[in-house]
Amino acid sequence: MNEKPEKLINKKGIRLDGRKADELRPVKLEVGILPNADGSAYIEHGKNKILAAAFGPREMHPKHLSRPDRMVLRCRYHMAPFSVGERKSPAPSRREIELSKVIRESLEPSLFLEYYPRTGVDVFIEVLQADGGTRCASITAASLALADAGIPMRDLVVACAAGKVEDKVVLDLFDTEDKVGSADVPVAFMPNLNAVTLLQMDGQLTPDEFEKAVSMAIGGCRKIYELQKEALKTKYMLIEPEEEDEE
């Protein structure tokens, strides 16, 4: 799909990959798949395939990065060299460093950082295959990995994007739409608290279109949130106690 296609949305309002304007790509989530990590998650969001692993809370190294009053969250977003069409250098690029920061800041409000002073939590996000909207899928997976590590949180964070393609606001852009389309609005969201933790926009939208895109993205977030809860519960369905006795 390197050639620019003529039409991103056909006359019937169907997009290149066969979706309607307000339709998500299929999302598959799995929790606790890396035994060496304290918590882990895997997401397949359309053609995106992303692994997230969480470690901690543990002592911060190097020590000077620890904070006396709170826990420090560190995120590393990294794309595998084989994750995109043209080999990507494995060294962290400008974009990856920025996304690491953006993902960290979208997860931080969900955690009780002040409970565990002088400690650190590390989240490693590895993009195995990228097809547009990796930051959103990464946030969804990273939040699940943190929950799986047993780190107390206010709510799971879930993210989804909306954008503008062919003068139409659509949900969950994939790679070609993202590159050819005219705007992209990723939103990270905590559904139970009704709080947005990440809101970005690139491209141009009118205020009306922007509002429509945001509400559409939040709608997508709510759908993925259900899958997220489902994935977290599935891991523990088998060990649901009927009786708990405590000292």
Added chain:
Amino acid sequence: MPTYFEKKQLVTPGEMLAEGDYLAGKNTYAENSKIYASRIGLADCNNKQVNVVALRSFYFPKVGDVVIGTVLEVGFNGWTVDIKAPYTALLRASDVLSRPFKPQNDELSQVLIGGDLIVAKIASYDRAHDPQLTVGEPGLGKITRGQIIKVTPSKIPRVIGKKGSMISMIKKETNCQIILGLNGVILVTGKNPDNEELAIAAIQKIENESHTSGLTDRITQFLKEERGKTGGK
């Protein structure tokens, strides 16, 4: 003032559990007089207090906890100890020697060296300081024999059982001494290795089946059968 869960319901972080006149207990938090879960676990309500029994958690030090740790390093006036918590713990030389420590007279590495296992109690811990350990009580100190097993810290109450029923039953049936570290490390000391293996098998069975009811009875059964096989040692 309703609650929004059934007893023992599996809840995820952020799930609203109750509204109004309730108290936020373990693994929950309150905001705008609503109670939410903060960890994945099983919700429970006890006397207006909403608790979640966490299925995933880590050990966090608390003063008075008995823990089992590994000595990491011999320092100038004490040892650093790994207690499987987010912080390394300190054990002071004067506490072990139970007299003032004089560097010219005492050689710390003759008392404990890196790799030694100790049973200790957390003497002090606060937000600003690493936990300090003490071994100045009966039953605490260096571990010289026995076997170590590790379980998830949140499963320790299950190994203890109702009012200690589970643990005392295992002790009786296997003739072993068992020390539970609240950090998820368990020491089993028996008269012979067979007894220790048996106790370990029982504890591992508890960890794997901690969700099922009537576990104490089944563990009793299990231990009796296993002992029968080895000729009732």
